[in-house]
Amino acid sequence: MKLYLKFLSIHLRSAMTYRSSFFLSCLGQVLITTNVFLSVVFLMDRFQSIGGYTLPQLSLCYAVILAGTSLAECFARGLDAFGRILSQAQFDRIMLRPRPLLFQVLCQDMKPTMFARVLQAAVMLIWALGAGAVRWTPAKALTLALMILCGAGVFFGVFLINACVTFFTLEHIEALNIFMDGPREYGKYPFGVYGKPVLLILTFLVPLALVQHWPLQFLFDRGPAWYGLLPLAALLFLIPCGLLWRLGVRHYRSTGS
Amino acid sequence: MKKYWSFFKMRLMAGLQYRAAAMAGMSTQFVWGAMEILLYRAFWAEHPGQFPMGMEALSSYIWLQQAFLTLFAMWNWEHDILRSVKEGTVAYELLRPTDIYSMWMARSVANRLARASLRMVPVLVVASFIPAPYGLRLPASPAAFALFLLASVLMVLVVCSYHLLVYALTFYLTDPNGLMVLSVAAADLLGGAIVPLPFLPDGLRQFAQLTPFGSMQNVPLRIFSGSISLAQAPSVMGLQVFWIITLLSAGYLLTKKGLRRAVILGG
Amino acid sequence: MIEMQGICKTYRVRRREAGLGNAFKSLLSREYTEIPALRDMTFTVPDGQILGYIGPNGAGKSTTIKILSGILRPDSGACTVDGLVPWENRKAHVARLGVVFGQRSQLWWDVPVMESFDLLRDIYRVPAPVYRENLNRLTALLDLGDLLKTPARMLSLGQRMRCEIAAALLHGPKVLFLDEPTIGLDAVSKLKVREFILEQNRLCGTTVLLTTHDMQDIDALCSRVLLIGKGRLLLDGDTAQIRAMAGEDLSTEEAVADLYRCFGI
The missing domain is CATH 3.40.50.300 (P-loop containing nucleotide triphosphate hydrolases)
Incomplete structure (x- = not known):
């Protein structure tokens, strides 16, 4: 952990060497996600509600997804850029160091600019809470924390799958962006809004609905309390991801490319 | 005309090298389009009376938007041009017998056409097989279709003129990235990318339509889907022409002055 | 062996x-x-x-x-x-084991070499006295002195290679x-x-x-x-x-x- 923090500080300082571009890319990222949420604001201005959700509730919904993706993107950046790590033979160097491989890949690259989005998520969350999106109980606060953390976990798993595929194909598969960039865009509404097929896919295949749609039902008093624990179940998704990673490393060891 | 053709050919060949990337890009665009339509379907089911355009028109708008994405996307910069201006190597271009500004234009237009032509067709074909009101439907009249084609040409010219102005401003800025970031955000917001302009609140909507961003994807997509009627089209397209002339001449003057400065400074 | x-x-x-x-x-x-x-x-x-x-x-x-x-x-x-x-x-x-690839760097590009070394100490869990001894010896033998304060991207190839070799030997392989x-x-x-x-x-x-x-x-x-x-x-x-x-x-x-x-x- 201490080592990880050291890496974080190195990446932060590297990013700060190019200070103006650091702030500009922070700004750019926040503008993109602000626009995403503005689309919600405009539509709610016209229609007032969708599927029984109000604007503050949607703000909370998007804040959860935004915080989860941004945390994952900041810390799993090494997995996102894994194609480059492989092609520049950085993975060989990683294997020459006496620390766990995945840990080192995560240390390899981080994206501190993502904290700007985490900040944005925090602002949206605070606004949503102030506007009375939820009637609070301690259990609901716990669920909210679980949603963000487990959400980051699921996104981490998606990044991990992407990296594992790179072991075999050696290039980034753009189609996987559907599950990487897509949720950051379409997570602005609870996934149930998009209809049953989408909800089913995101419940059982890539369990993003377990950290967003279902626990939201509990937060908004529309579902039973045990929905609030579903984010934990979403973490099961990490098991196949981990197995795939092992398979990828084994493949790398036998082909060396 | 010839330089347009050779830039187009060059980029098309380069693009063809990355067939796999193009295929994957199409699959994501298809999913994006589907998600947008599913979303508006939910709004339509609850509040059909408050829709500023019909569901069928909206579906056509969304599919065309996905298909034409690389044609009008603000983020589709010509990084070679930017670099040459930033590093001053642009002064060497003066050695060539062509006018640098029309060269930039040729390059921008051709590259956009080449990129879009690879990605466009499959999305359009698939979308036209989706049942109403969620699929892509042809415009009501041949006249509307003709106007759509004309408006598309004007759209590409507006986007490229805007880009050329940014390249020209790069002569005077230490770092054009801020301007680029803001341009992308503004085009998303005011151009009809995040929600079609008719869905914007009053006031903001009228403002957006008057900006150069409102003369981009907004015009052809809405003429195609019938959201801008034949009667309204001439004035909207007139505004497109106005922006092309304004942006182009502003950029042209700035480039001329900037180049003179670059030559004096010695690049 | x-x-x-x-x-x-x-x-x-x-x-x-x-x-x-x-x-x-x-x-x-x-x-x-x-x-x-x-x-x-x-x-x-x-x-x-x-x-x-x-x-x-x-x-x-x-x-x-x-x-x-x-x-x-x-x-x-x-x-x-x-x-x-x-x-x-x-x-x-x-x-x-220590490995040096002549064509690839293991130093972090934007930070001073000394920080890369400290990071390697933590990665390899080198005990502080051993690290100090190795670092002093390598600095003297390879004439690193001022190079340690420079970011790796600003070193010449020869200077960088000396730092690379030192980096591979910090843990005393x-x-x-x-x-x-x-x-x-x-x-x-x-x-x-x-x-x-x-x-x-x-x-x-x-x-x-x-x-x-x-x-x-x-x-x-x-x-x-x-x-x-x-x-x-x-x-x-x-x-x-x-x-x-x-x-x-x-x-x-x-x-x-x-x-x-x-x-x-």
Whole structure:
């Protein structure tokens, strides 16, 4: 952990060497996600509600997804850029160091600019809470924390799958962006809004609905309390991801490319 | 005309090298389009009376938007041009017998056409097989279709003129990235990318339509889907022409002055 | 002690022909070409030896290094480095190993070299007194001084290579792999690097395995030379033997080319 923090500080300082571009890319990222949420604001201005959700509730919904993706993107950046790590033979160097491989890949690259989005998520969350999106109980606060953390976990798993595929194909598969960039865009509404097929896919295949749609039902008093624990179940998704990673490393060891 | 053709050919060949990337890009665009339509379907089911355009028109708008994405996307910069201006190597271009500004234009237009032509067709074909009101439907009249084609040409010219102005401003800025970031955000917001302009609140909507961003994807997509009627089209397209002339001449003057400065400074 | 016993490694390369049709065909049935990289490679390196490992491009040098350092698993054969099988005890093995790739950097680009070193100390869990001692010795021998405060991207190639070598030795490894450490260096830097390798070997008894295309490196450093070609061990001898085959003046390109031609590689 201490080592990880050291890496974080190195990446932060590297990013700060190019200070103006650091702030500009922070700004750019926040503008993109602000626009995403503005689309919600405009539509709610016209229609007032969708599927029984109000604007503050949607703000909370998007804040959860935004915080989860941004945390994952900041810390799993090494997995996102894994194609480059492989092609520049950085993975060989990683294997020459006496620390766990995945840990080192995560240390390899981080994206501190993502904290700007985490900040944005925090602002949206605070606004949503102030506007009375939820009637609070301690259990609901716990669920909210679980949603963000487990959400980051699921996104981490998606990044991990992407990296594992790179072991075999050696290039980034753009189609996987559907599950990487897509949720950051379409997570602005609870996934149930998009209809049953989408909800089913995101419940059982890539369990993003377990950290967003279902626990939201509990937060908004529309579902039973045990929905609030579903984010934990979403973490099961990490098991196949981990197995795939092992398979990828084994493949790398036998082909060396 | 010839330089347009050779830039187009060059980029098309380069693009063809990355067939796999193009295929994957199409699959994501298809999913994006589907998600947008599913979303508006939910709004339509609850509040059909408050829709500023019909569901069928909206579906056509969304599919065309996905298909034409690389044609009008603000983020589709010509990084070679930017670099040459930033590093001053642009002064060497003066050695060539062509006018640098029309060269930039040729390059921008051709590259956009080449990129879009690879990605466009499959999305359009698939979308036209989706049942109403969620699929892509042809415009009501041949006249509307003709106007759509004309408006598309004007759209590409507006986007490229805007880009050329940014390249020209790069002569005077230490770092054009801020301007680029803001341009992308503004085009998303005011151009009809995040929600079609008719869905914007009053006031903001009228403002957006008057900006150069409102003369981009907004015009052809809405003429195609019938959201801008034949009667309204001439004035909207007139505004497109106005922006092309304004942006182009502003950029042209700035480039001329900037180049003179670059030559004096010695690049 | 490094032992390699009958190591074989074959790469399977997917055959792909141009054209869209073939691209689709290769989705269904894949054809592979087998490229043998190492065939029955056997040798032993005793502790404290400086071993030169030479051969033309594609002879299998980097495959050997990759197997010895645990990156690659061979198809068959046995291999131990100080009693450990590299690809089975990766962490324990690499903790005792230092590797320098002449063409790649392990320093972090934008931060001062000293910070890279501190980070390596933490990665390798080097105890503070050991680290201080190693750092002082390496700084003195390699004349690092002011370089430590400079970001790696601002160093010249020669300066960076000295820092790279120090970085590989901070944790006091018993075995050091040098992959073309003098590539691209000017004469002064080359001499400095060679002088250091000898010194390090003499002071710490470090076993050094050196791959290079520069015969002057071999001449100056190695007590023993392995020549490989097409994945096989062709010659195991000392520089005198090489010299006998290639002619007195090893430094010329012609002599080396003649040597390779001698073995038909």
